[in-house]
Amino acid sequence: MKCRRCREPAIIELRRHNAGFCRDCFVRHCREQVRRAIDEFSMMQPGEHVLVAVSGGKDSLGLWHLLRELGYDADGLYVGLGIGDYSESSASYARAFAHEHGAQLLEIDLVDTYGFDIPEGSLAARRVPCSACGLSKRHVFNEAAMTHGYDVLATGHNLDDEAAVLFGNVLRWQTEYLGRQHPVLPAAPGFVRKVKPLIRLGERELAAYCVVHGIDYIVEECPMAEGNRHLGYKEALNAIEERSPGTKAAFVSTFLERVHSRFVDEATGVRDDLRPCTTCGSPTPPSAAGVCAFCRIRARATGATIPVTAS
Amino acid sequence: MKCRRCREPAIIELRRHNAGFCRDCFVRHCREQVRRAIDEFSMMQPGEHVLVAVSGGKDSLGLWHLLRELGYDADGLYVGLGIGDYSESSASYARAFAHEHGAQLLEIDLVDTYGFDIPEGSLAARRVPCSACGLSKRHVFNEAAMTHGYDVLATGHNLDDEAAVLFGNVLRWQTEYLGRQHPVLPAAPGFVRKVKPLIRLGERELAAYCVVHGIDYIVEECPMAEGNRHLGYKEALNAIEERSPGTKAAFVSTFLERVHSRFVDEATGVRDDLRPCTTCGSPTPPSAAGVCAFCRIRARATGATIPVTAS
Numbered sequence: 136m137k138c139r140r141c142r143e144p145a146i147i148e149l150r151r152h153n154a155g156f157c158r159d160c161f162v163r164h165c166r167e168q169v170r171r172a173i174d175e176f177s178m179m180q181p182g183e184h185v186l187v188a189v190s191g192g193k194d195s196l197g198l199w200h201l202l203r204e205l206g207y208d209a210d211g212l213y214v215g216l217g218i219g220d221y222s223e224s225s226a227s228y229a230r231a232f233a234h235e236h237g238a239q240l241l242e243i244d245l246v247d248t249y250g251f252d253i254p255e256g257s258l259a260a261r262r263v264p265c266s267a268c269g270l271s272k273r274h275v276f277n278e279a280a281m282t283h284g285y286d287v288l289a290t291g292h293n294l295d296d297e298a299a300v301l302f303g304n305v306l307r308w309q310t311e312y313l314g315r316q317h318p319v320l321p322a323a324p325g326f327v328r329k330v331k332p333l334i335r336l337g338e339r340e341l342a343a344y345c346v347v348h349g350i351d352y353i354v355e356e357c358p359m360a361e362g363n364r365h366l367g368y369k370e371a372l373n374a375i376e377e378r379s380p381g382t383k384a385a386f387v388s389t390f391l392e393r394v395h396s397r398f399v400d401e402a403t404g405v406r407d408d409l410r411p412c413t414t415c416g417s418p419t420p421p422s423a424a425g426v427c428a429f430c431r432i433r434a435r436a437t438g439a440t441i442p443v444t445a446s
Numbered sequence: 447m448k449c450r451r452c453r454e455p456a457i458i459e460l461r462r463h464n465a466g467f468c469r470d471c472f473v474r475h476c477r478e479q480v481r482r483a484i485d486e487f488s489m490m491q492p493g494e495h496v497l498v499a500v501s502g503g504k505d506s507l508g509l510w511h512l513l514r515e516l517g518y519d520a521d522g523l524y525v526g527l528g529i530g531d532y533s534e535s536s537a538s539y540a541r542a543f544a545h546e547h548g549a550q551l552l553e554i555d556l557v558d559t560y561g562f563d564i565p566e567g568s569l570a571a572r573r574v575p576c577s578a579c580g581l582s583k584r585h586v587f588n589e590a591a592m593t594h595g596y597d598v599l600a601t602g603h604n605l606d607d608e609a610a611v612l613f614g615n616v617l618r619w620q621t622e623y624l625g626r627q628h629p630v631l632p633a634a635p636g637f638v639r640k641v642k643p644l645i646r647l648g649e650r651e652l653a654a655y656c657v658v659h660g661i662d663y664i665v666e667e668c669p670m671a672e673g674n675r676h677l678g679y680k681e682a683l684n685a686i687e688e689r690s691p692g693t694k695a696a697f698v699s700t701f702l703e704r705v706h707s708r709f710v711d712e713a714t715g716v717r718d719d720l721r722p723c724t725t726c727g728s729p730t731p732p733s734a735a736g737v738c739a740f741c742r743i744r745a746r747a748t749g750a751t752i753p754v755t756a757s
Contacts, residue, residue, distance in 0.1 A: 367686055386616075386619070397708045398708075
């Protein structure tokens with residue numbers, strides 16, 4: 136197979152694009168897809184101060200590299216979740232990348248800063264680990280970006296992630312989540328702008344991008360994620376993509392073009408109703424009686440009293 | 447395992463309902479689900495003249511039996527599609543059911559009446575067989591019901607079918623199809639009312655219902671359907687249902703409750719624009735230049751000229 140652009144031997148075939156690419160044209164393709172995603176959704180402007188949430192995996196390290204290549208002023212944020220060896224190992228990949236590329240890495244350790252780790256938080260809150268972890272990361276990412284004055288927080292959600300999340304939201308028709316599922320969540324009081332510049336790249340492309348650039352990343356899945364629903368949705372979509380390449384990309388892009396707006400009112404309504412958490416000041420829905428979900432988990436995990444106020 | 451209702455030994459477990467049923471309570475369950483579907487969506491009234499489209503398979507024969515048990519005046523309609531031995535065999539099951547139950551079976555043979563069969567139509571129209579077949583059946587079912595003065599046409603689409611079709615429509619976000627995906631399509635000029643009373647029953651339940659009643663049905667899939675997308679969607683949903691029983695039922699019912707209405711304008715708009723086909727009089731979109739898709743297939747397959755008129 137030859138490269139679609141330059142006719143040199145291809146190193147990767149992308150069935151969704153019905154094309155092969157050589158090393159250089161593949162790198163150009165990845166950069167171009169990120170540039171187009173940023174432009175299409177007006178994710179950020181040159182000169183803005185970007186914080187990239189990095190886990191040590193291929194997606195977030197690849198994103199960090201791509202944003203720096205595209206000329207963005209992008210620092211990394213690593214949150215230590217306290218998931219044993221997995222966290223130790225993933226931190227070392229993030230640090231190695233920062234060191235090698237002369238990039239700035241902000242580190243926040245959940246135990247040191249908030250007094251609990253994900254296994255404890257998950258048990259205490261009686262939530263599945265991925266739920267406790269997701270909400271904790273959202274909270275810490277946002278707080279860190281706000282505290283340190285970043286303009287925008289970028290996360291490494293790729294096309295496969297977005298398709299799987301969309302599939303899960305669609306299977307249960309979670310209309311509020313569908314209204315919020317967008318590659319840009321604009322800034323709002325208490326919220327930094329959040330963007331997903333990898334929405335046009337699949338996980339296989341990110342893995343290849345890292346290999347091509349000699350970026351070492353943690354290959355293992357998080358041990359606490361085993362058997363979670365999200366992975367089941369990915370498998371189901373992969374089977375369909377295998378038969379009909381391009382299905383995932385069309386699923387996500389057509390949703391954004393033609394369907395997302397039909398659900399946006401529900402998400403906006405929820406956002407408008409938020410009030411500051413009485414403990415940490417984060418925006419919190421009125422149903423939470425004043426205390427945000429993160430502070431609840433933290434209080435349960437650390438044995439502190441939850442200071443519930445009349446809402 | 448014991449029957450949830452009467453504590454006798456169960457003959458079937460329905461994980462989606464977290465219940466087992468004995469023979470009698472299972473039959474009652476099936477009847478009850480059909481009764482509830484008919485009521486919930488006001489599908490039909492007692493005394494109406496119902497035409498059931500029967501293929502010789504478990505769903506349509508089960509439906510025919512269930513509607514008669516529920517006291518509806520239901521005749522059968524069998525359309526001979528000319529798919530070799532498969533059509534011969536499926537016709538014999540439909541006839542045997544009618545004979546055994548003293549029910550009226552209307553038969554229409556595609557070749558005798560319209561001059562072509564599905565293999566020819568599919569080739570001539572360069573459509574995949576399931577597409578040519580689906581549109582031909584829709585046309586013939588509607589024409590037969592209108593010609594013979596039936597109030598309503600009932601089809602044997604079950605919960606698994608509806609979930610797979612919904613999944614396909616969602617993957618490509620076919621907004622017009624989503625607006626039309628409903629267990630009742632009301633009557634309109636040129637269209638009989640169409641209903642899907644099996645929307646609350648899965649295919650496993652229909653198979654068991656037929657076995658319990660000694661209803662013989664054709665077990666083979668249509669040989670022309672092999673490898674079609676719909677079957678891929680079913681497999682993907684089955685894998686998810688296996689992990690989380692009830693996912694399919696929630697996917698379909700929540701869509702109908704909370705989402706369908708967001709797409710209904712598109713479907714209504716299309717329906718309002720229909721004009722009579724210049725060949726057969728069936729409602730036809732203006733983009734078809736006067737001739738409906740069925741008459742086009744028929745003309746191509748039989749070598750007749752398509753009488754295109756200025757629209």
